[in-house]
Amino acid sequence: MTDDGNIWMAPGETPAPATLIDIVFPGDTNHHGTLFGGAGLALMDRIAFIVATRHGRVPFVTASCDRVDFRAPVRIGQIVSFSGRPMKVGRRSMVVEVDMIAEDLIEGTSDLCTRGQFTMVAMPEGKEGGWSLPALAPAAIGPPKDDAVRMVDIVFPDQANSFGAMFGGDALSQMTKAAFVVATRASRKTTVLASCQRIDFKHRITLGSIIEIVARIVRTGRSSTTVEVELWSEDLKGAKPALTARGVFVMVAVDRDNRPAPAFAA
Numbered sequence: 359m360t361d362d363g364n365i366w367m368a369p370g371e372t373p374a375p376a377t378l379i380d381i382v383f384p385g386d387t388n389h390h391g392t393l394f395g396g397a398g399l400a401l402m403d404r405i406a407f408i409v410a411t412r413h414g415r416v417p418f419v420t421a422s423c424d425r426v427d428f429r430a431p432v433r434i435g436q437i438v439s440f441s442g443r444p445m446k447v448g449r450r451s452m453v454v455e456v457d458m459i460a461e462d463l464i465e466g467t468s469d470l471c472t473r474g475q476f477t478m479v480a481m482p483e484g485k486e487g488g489w490s491l492p493a494l495a496p497a498a499i500g501p502p503k504d505d506a507v508r509m510v511d512i513v514f515p516d517q518a519n520s521f522g523a524m525f526g527g528d529a530l531s532q533m534t535k536a537a538f539v540v541a542t543r544a545s546r547k548t549t550v551l552a553s554c555q556r557i558d559f560k561h562r563i564t565l566g567s568i569i570e571i572v573a574r575i576v577r578t579g580r581s582s583t584t585v586e587v588e589l590w591s592e593d594l595k596g597a598k599p600a601l602t603a604r605g606v607f608v609m610v611a612v613d614r615d616n617r618p619a620p621a622f623a624a
Contacts, residue, residue, distance in 0.1 A: 375443040376412065378405045379509040379539060382436050393432035398458055398472070402426075405442040406454040406476035408510055408568055413444055413452065414491045415595060416482040421451065426474040432460040437539060438471075449490040451479045463542040506574040507540040513567050524563035529589060533557075533605055536573035537585040541609035544575055544583060545621035549609040552582060557605035563591045570599065578622035582610045 611621035
């Protein structure tokens with residue numbers, strides 16, 4: 359763990375479960391108003407890749423996934439979380455188990471929609487023939503004990519500019535998403551962004567980097583809450599994560615008429 363409380367895995371250390379969080383918008387759904395199955399599978403595969411990459415620190419490709427049964431739908435407006443954890447490691451492959459959970463932020467309910475296992479194969483460029491993945495070991499760090507929202511993702515080409523760096527707007531979008539999730543979980547009401555304070559980008563985020571966003575509430579009022587959000591980034595080779603950006607977002611709970619509504623104990 360870094361001095362700032364961020365989780366960093368040393369070589370050969372088993373990573374703690376990682377979670378990718380998204381919000382289901384109309385463009386992600388079918389004519390029934392539920393998340394496309396293919397979109398859900400794509401995100402499950404993405405978190406499996408992130409978990410495998412954090413463990414092996416080499417590129418991976420997906421070899422197969424076990425049968426995936428969709429037990430419950432994910433509807434428009436719900437939060438969908440994809441949590442991955444390593445289950446088994448071979449010489450050049452590993453199995454990652456992924457849960458997809460739909461959460462109704464207003465009601466505070468959640469449903470396990472599906473669970474699947476993905477076999478990921480390492481593609482170590484320039485490694486000697488005797489190279490193998492590090493074995494699984496007991497996780498050195500348990501789940502976070504605070505109420506912060508932690509979400510990971512990876513930077514793809516459509517999020518990067520011509521210089522191979524992540525667009526600032528995409529980074530801000532991810533940070534705002536985390537602020538929305540933590541504020542809505544606390545209020546159980548619809549929340550909207552009222553303002554954001556100055557955000558400084560300390561480092562460029564390169565294509566293929568893994569980003570981790572940590573959001574926590576630092577102050578509440580009658581209908582508003584102030585959320586501090588940190589964005590950390592790490593490259594594929596396993597360099598120590600760097601605090602790339604920090605910002606403060608003010609979120610306001612609103613009623614059906616989009617007016618501020620009491621939601622917090624001032």
